[in-house]
Amino acid sequence: MEEIGNRRETTVSKNDCGDEEQRAEIDMWRYIFGFSEMAALKCAIELGIAEAMEAHGQAGISLSELATALNCSSSYLYRIIRFLIHLKFLKEKCSDATNGAKLYTLAPLGRLLMKQGERGMAALVLLETSPVMLAPWQALSGRVRNNDRPAFEAAHGEDVWDFAATNHNHSKLINEAMACDARIVVPAIVNGCTDVFDGVESVVDVGGGDGTTLGMLVKAFPWIKGINFDLPHVVSVAPERNSVEHIGGDMFKGVPQADAAFSMWVLHDWCDEECIEILKKCREAIPKDKGKVIIVDAVIEEADDEQEKEPGDYNYKLKGAKLMLDMVMMAHTNRGKERTREEWRYVLDKAGFSRFVVRPIRAVQSVIVAYY
Ligand SMILES: C[S@@+](CC[C@H](N)C(=O)[O-])C[C@H]1O[C@@H](n2cnc3c(N)ncnc32)[C@H](O)[C@@H]1O
Structure with a gap:
């Protein structure tokens, strides 16, 4: 079937101002959906994608092998993998000679998604993407405009250290993230x-x-x-x-x-x-x-x-x-x-x-x- 409507947009002005505006729009989409990068990293960490790929070695792992190893659906997993390749966390290798399946490996950035090991930074991602740490961002403008209550307190009713003292899971997340930074x-x-x-x-x-x-x-x-x-x-x-x-x-x-x-x-x-x-x-x-x-x-x-x-x-x-x-x-x-x-x-x-x-x-x- 012929594909239509797939021509590149050529109407944007060629002058500097047009280029700058086009660049600005492209950058702006990155900010509008920027949270999805953070969310995809959290998803990859929770699934254990980096660990499963590392365990498979440098030869590369196919989508179906990865889906089996992680016990999850290939179709959703494929979309996460495609995004992580775009973000340069993963690399696509040439196809498996025996069955033609694409093979994937970890890029240096992908290794940083490990939960353990000297260079793994997963614990920091898990802390910053936790619901507890995301909620205060909603109160930031109030803090700036009116010097309102601190954003964390507005979200949780107390400061982060008092909150951690009575919320064992959050205290553990903080300690693990700090230990990860220390390494x-x-x-x-x-x-x-x-x-x-x-x-x-x-x-x-x-x-x-x-x-x-x-x-x-x-x-x-x-x-x-x-x-x-x-x-x-x-x-x-x-x-x-x-x-x-x-x-x-x-x-x-x-x-x-x-x-x-x-x-x-x-x-x-x-x-x-x-x-x-x-x-x-x-x-x-x-x-x-x-x-x-x-x-x-x-x-x-x-x-x-x-x-x-x-x-x-x-x-x-x-x-x-x-x-x-x-x-x-x-x-x-x-x-x-x-x-x-x-x-x-x-x-x-x-x-x-x-x-x-x-x-x-x-x-x-x-x-x-x-x-x-
Ligand atoms: C951001 S963490 C840094 C942890 C550690 N220095 C590291 O880098 O791995 C801040 C630390 O300050 C501690 N802290 C907060 N209030 C404190 C206080 N009044 N006295 C002693 N420690 C406190 C917290 O419990 C937490 O462990």
Whole structure:
């Protein structure tokens, strides 16, 4: 049958303005349906597509083999696969010589959909796409327009940490996502900032979650004794780890003593005044002569910072992700935010630190080391 009505649209003006408008419309459709990318990733993770394909090896897997392995319908699965190929998570290989069926393999991006393993990032997708984390986005404009209740509180009636204290499943999702991030960031810290841990005999991880980060740090720097410090409901379910003691408490009231206070993805959850309070407690916990606070958080580049960057700088390439993370802070925390170097300087200065250094690493976060 002849196909009609399939001609390319040629009426759009050839001038720059027409090109720009056409580009804008194309981009806009991506934003209108952008949520479907996130939803398809969640679907792929829940089905276990990456694990099934990895188990099949580099030879590739056919649609019917994958459908059998995942116990699901080929017709729906095909549409997910086609979309994931378009998004470059999967690759289509040449057909199977015996039966002509198309074969599919994981692309490097697809491997990041794994739930386990050093590089798997599935837990972060599952947290951000959970109904609990999606609901506050509906309240964002109210927060911005009227400085209404924080978006998370508007959606759930309490802040994220109080919510997690009584919702075991959500607390587990947060801890798994943080542990997943730690598996990516800690090697970047170890490779990029080994010297920061020279001469440090003990480290307290403030808001350390289930202790994954500290467990990895003491493994890389075996002379360090670790104290994992977090809210009581978090440390009470944290697994035992070699050279790590779990202590439950409230960082606004006090932090256990150590040579260095370490804090990853914690300070961005809080406004400047709260950040200063936490940093003061960290300062009180470390000795004046050799003590340091090691902060692992994003540093948003300003125009001056951008000029200093090499074009290939991995951390700089993540500027878009850092700005998205800042939106996440607005949706999910009371008054948390991502900070520029000047904003970090302000809170550190007010907390009584006399100097600090920012070390970009191969991650969204940088390492900020502060002394007093
Ligand atoms: C975004 S998570 C970061 C976890 C961990 N640092 C990581 O990167 O894997 C923030 C942590 O701060 C902890 N937290 C929140 N309020 C706290 C408080 N008042 N005292 C101690 N920890 C707190 C939370 O329980 C949570 O584990």
